[in-house]
Amino acid sequence: MEKRISATQAVRDFSEVLNAIKFKGVHYVIERGGKPVASMRPVEEKTDVRTLGELKSLLKNLPRLGEELDAFEADLDDIWKDQPPVAKGDLWE
Numbered sequence: 001m002e003k004r005i006s007a008t009q010a011v012r013d014f015s016e017v018l019n020a021i022k023f024k025g026v027h028y029v030i031e032r033g034g035k036p037v038a039s040m041r042p043v044e045e046k047t048d049v050r051t052l053g054e055l056k057s058l059l060k061n062l063p064r065l066g067e068e069l070d071a072f073e074a075d076l077d078d079i080w081k082d083q084p085p086v087a088k089g090d091l092w093e
Contacts (some may be wrong), residue, residue: 002027007037 010030020026027041
């Protein structure tokens with residue numbers, strides 16, 4: 001959503017403007033003398049995009065569990081035992 005505000009209003013309500021940008025995704029166009037001079041919008045955070053082709057190298061570079069492997073396996077077994085059974089059949093019927 002885009003809103004136009006004057007430079008004076010942006011200064012007076014700066015905290016509220018920042019909150020609207022951060023929490024509501026509002027894009028402000030700031031005007032001086034009725035003409036746009038700047039814009040304020042949420043920062044687009046870049047995420048690292050991984051491909052399936054990178055999976056092998058990612059797995060290869062994971063730290064090895066070593067002596068902790070047996071304890072980890074036992075923990076997983078305990079967790080598995082405590083899980084409720086999966087319902088059979090169509091749950092939507």
